Amino acid sequence: MKLITAMIRPENLPDVKEALLKADVGKMTVSNVIGCGQQQGYKETYRGVKHEIKLIKKVRLDIAVNDAFVKVAIDAIIKGARTGNIGDGKIWVTPIEECIRIRTGEEGKDAIG
Amino acid sequence: MSKIFVFLNRFKFIPLSIIFLLALSSSIFAESSAEIGDVKIAINTIWVMFGATLVFFMQAGFGMVEAGFIRAKNTCNILTKNFMDFAMASLGFFAVGYAIMFGTSVHGIFGTTGFLLKGLPSMTGDIPTFVHWLFQAMFAGAAATIVAGAMAGRMKFKSYMIYSFLISAVVYPIVGHWVWNSHGWIANMGFLDFAGSTVVHATGGWAAFIGAYLLGARIGKFNKDKSANAIVGHNIPLASLGVFILWFGWFGFNAGSTLSGMDFNTIGLVAINTNLAAAAGAFITMIIVWVLYGKPDLSMIMNGALAGLVAITAPCAFVTPIAAIIIGSIAGVVIVFGIKLVDKLMVDDPVGAVAVHGFNGLWGTLAVGLFHSKLGLFYGGGLHQLIVQTIGVVACISFVVFTMFIIFKMIDMTIGLRVSREEELKGLDISEHGMEAYAGFQLFAND
Numbered sequence: 001m002k003l004i005t006a007m008i009r010p011e012n013l014p015d016v017k018e019a020l021l022k023a024d025v026g027k028m029t030v031s032n033v034i035g036c037g038q039q040q041g042y043k044e045t046y047r048g049v050k051h052e053i054k055l056i057k058k059v060r061l062d063i064a065v066n067d068a069f070v071k072v073a074i075d076a077i078i079k080g081a082r083t084g085n086i087g088d089g090k091i092w093v094t095p096i097e098e099c100i101r102i103r104t105g106e107e108g109k110d111a112i113g
Numbered sequence: 114m115s116k117i118f119v120f121l122n123r124f125k126f127i128p129l130s131i132i133f134l135l136a137l138s139s140s141i142f143a144e145s146s147a148e149i150g151d152v153k154i155a156i157n158t159i160w161v162m163f164g165a166t167l168v169f170f171m172q173a174g175f176g177m178v179e180a181g182f183i184r185a186k187n188t189c190n191i192l193t194k195n196f197m198d199f200a201m202a203s204l205g206f207f208a209v210g211y212a213i214m215f216g217t218s219v220h221g222i223f224g225t226t227g228f229l230l231k232g233l234p235s236m237t238g239d240i241p242t243f244v245h246w247l248f249q250a251m252f253a254g255a256a257a258t259i260v261a262g263a264m265a266g267r268m269k270f271k272s273y274m275i276y277s278f279l280i281s282a283v284v285y286p287i288v289g290h291w292v293w294n295s296h297g298w299i300a301n302m303g304f305l306d307f308a309g310s311t312v313v314h315a316t317g318g319w320a321a322f323i324g325a326y327l328l329g330a331r332i333g334k335f336n337k338d339k340s341a342n343a344i345v346g347h348n349i350p351l352a353s354l355g356v357f358i359l360w361f362g363w364f365g366f367n368a369g370s371t372l373s374g375m376d377f378n379t380i381g382l383v384a385i386n387t388n389l390a391a392a393a394g395a396f397i398t399m400i401i402v403w404v405l406y407g408k409p410d411l412s413m414i415m416n417g418a419l420a421g422l423v424a425i426t427a428p429c430a431f432v433t434p435i436a437a438i439i440i441g442s443i444a445g446v447v448i449v450f451g452i453k454l455v456d457k458l459m460v461d462d463p464v465g466a467v468a469v470h471g472f473n474g475l476w477g478t479l480a481v482g483l484f485h486s487k488l489g490l491f492y493g494g495g496l497h498q499l500i501v502q503t504i505g506v507v508a509c510i511s512f513v514v515f516t517m518f519i520i521f522k523m524i525d526m527t528i529g530l531r532v533s534r535e536e537e538l539k540g541l542d543i544s545e546h547g548m549e550a551y552a553g554f555q556l557f558a559n560d
Contacts, residue, residue: 011538014333032557045547057555083535 001096001112002070006061007035007089008081013059016080023076025069027113029062039087058089064096064112156374157240161248164369167362168251172199172258174358178419179262180550181352182412182464184344186540187266188550194261194270198277202254205282210253211246214286214294221298223290239373248369249289252313253281255366259317262464263325267537270545272524280320284516288316288509303498304505305485307383308370310427310477311506318423318471319510320517322460327521328530330461332537341456344463349411356415363387363422367429379430386429387422390441394421397445405449413449416465420448423470424477428484436484443480444473478506 008016013030020028034055041054065073074091082088101111176195180188202210209228215237216224227233230246237245257277264273291299292312306312335341346352368383398417402410421441428440451468460467482499483490490499524530531537536544540556543549549556 011535011540014538032555034555043547044543044549044552046552 001099001109002065002067003094003096004061004063004065004070004073004077004091005094006063006077006081006091007033007037007058008061008077009083009087009089010057010059012081012083012088016061016077019076019080020063020073023069023072025063025065025073025076027063031060031062033058033060037087037090056087064099066109066112153375154236154239154241157372158244158374160374160380161240161244161369161372164365165244165248165251167365167369168248168255169362171251171255171359171362171366174355174362175255175258175262177351177355177358178415179265179355179464181348181350181355182262182346183265184540185347185551185556186542186549188347188542189546189548190270190541191261191265192550193546194273194277195258197274198257198261198281199254201274201277202257202281203250205278206250206253206286207246208282210282210286211249212286213283214249214289215245218290218294218296221291221294221296221301223287224294239375245372248372252289252309252366253285256285256313256317256320257281259314259466259470260321260324263321263462263466264328265463266331266541267531268324268328269529269532270541271528272530275524275528276324276520279520280316280517284320284513284520285312285316288312288512291509292505299505299508302501302505304501305431305481305498306427306478306505307430308367308426310423310474311509313474314423314426314470315474315478315506315510316513318467318469318474319513321462322455322467322471323514323517324521325462325467326458326460327518327525330459331463332534334461335459339459346412346463353411353415356418360391360418360422363391363426367426371430382434383429385434386425386432386437389434389437390421390425390429390444391418392421393438393441394418394424394445394448397442398448401446401449413452416448416452416469417445419469420444420451420473423473424480426474427477428481431481431486432484432489433486436486436489440477440480440484444476447472447476475506475510478502 010032020026034057036055039056041052041056044051044053061077063073070093074093077091098107099111100107172195176192179191179195183191207230211230212225212227213223216226218224230242233242235242257280260276260280261273289312291297292304292306294300331344333342334344364384364387367387368380371379371383395414395418398420399409399414402408402413421444424440424444424447425437429437432440448465448468451472452465455462455467462468479499479502481489482502484492485494485498486492488494488498490496521530532541532544
């Protein structure tokens with residue numbers, strides 16, 4: 001059991017979601033976050049004055065999958081999120097110690113489903 | 114305490130009655146008829162100026178409706194368009210628009226005198242020409258701004274600037290010339306459009322239709338099976354404020370179109386008809402959506418009120434209040450099924466401008482032929498007026514669709530109509546204007 005966490009561009013969320021659904025990965029948690037990586041912000045102008053935005057809006061996906069789905073999920077995220085420009089985001093994978101479905105009490109692989 | 118109040122209350126009317134007596138005596142004891150004429154002109158001027166400012170305020174109404182009905186990431190963009198189309202309309206209508214619309218007619222097709230307002234008589238009818246220009250310029254602005262909503266969220270700002278200049282300088286004035294110039298070819302047939310169901314609303318609405326059609330739908334609007342998704346508006350309170358402002362401004366739009374403050378009987382009739390049609394439109398729309406979709410959906414109800422207003426704009430001076438209620442009610446039906454039809458045609462109109470202005474502009478114009486208290490089909494006037502109305506409105510809509518198709522196509526081939534996919538997804542606020550409508554707030558990516 002692995003937790004896949006991805007930081008992507010908000011405007012790529014529709015594409016990523018579509019690619020994930022195609023890969024049969026239909027469960028996810030999506031949150032709106034701000035942060036910065038290599039890109040280091042962007043510029044806005046307000047009444048003629050430039051103003052630097054240091055922390056950029058990103059969308060964070062948290063997807064818990066069984067081991068067999070790790071590769072397909074990662075591929076799907078890359079397919080939807082890659083533009084080739086700086087700021088496309090990152091994916092990291094962490095092991096999950098335990099998973100329990102609240103409604104049924106199922107544990108482990110079955111709970112992830 | 115209450116005694117003091119009664120005492121003060123007695124004096125409340127004194128200043129008003131003095132003014133009234135003065136006004137009365139100045140007209141009764143005016144030494145010559147010329148002075149009476151001046152008073153008449155003054156009253157007309159005040160009335161039309163008042164109407165013009167109300168119609169100007171409708172720009173704010175359009176801005177708020179459109180901003181509220183679209184997503185937060187495009188808000189600065191739509192408001193910039195609303196500001197700039199009024200600016201472009203003012204300049205375009207000054208330079209050439211007014212001359213084409215009200216200048217000396219060439220075979221009833223377009224006008225040729227009065228470019229840059231030069232060489233015009235100081236008076237037009239019973240009002241100063243400049244006041245007449247101001248009132249008409251506000252209408253040109255309204256026709257231009259209708260299109261912004263239908264093309265929201267994906268149209269290039271530069272292209273919009275060019276479009277808005279051309280529609281208010283050329284396209285709108287030609288339609289206006291046909292219908293409102295006393296020598297216009299449609300006007301000569303006896304066509305009746307009191308305040309612009311055809312001239313303003315059908316023109317704007319059908320230009321919006323052709324624009325939205327050529328531009329294509331927003332990303333995510335239609336599924337592969339051709340069903341439509343809802344892309345919900347981000348600020349319904351703002352949209353409802355906008356509709357209230359439009360309803361408010363419409364009293365100037367319609368009642369001001371008497372172009373005479375002396376025509377008090379018509380003013381009263383027009384104002385009450387305007388209000389009743391809007392109310393009936395809102396009510397019937399609410400009933401229909403409640404039955405069809407299970408809940409009284411505010412976003413549709415608001416469009417229903419606007420539909421009633423658009424539909425009564427042509428007939429408001431010619432029909433009885435009861436007929437106004439019927440016209441508004443049918444507008445409420447037209448709007449609900451009109452919006453469905455636009456979705457069916459796979460045309461993406463984020464604010465419902467095509468159904469509100471295009472379809473109801475058409476309906477309102479035809480309604481004159483049905484409900485006119487003397488000439489209408491239902492009032493024993495026979496078919497003649499209905500036929501005239503049909504020919505007139507079809508001619509105007511065909512002209513608008515044809516010319517706007519060429520204009521939009523030419524813009525598309527030169528600088529392009531539509532922003533890139535990436536810019537659209539990011540939102541036009543950041544990608545076109547480099548600023549946000551809600552700085553300091555987090556906009557959520559939720560679709």
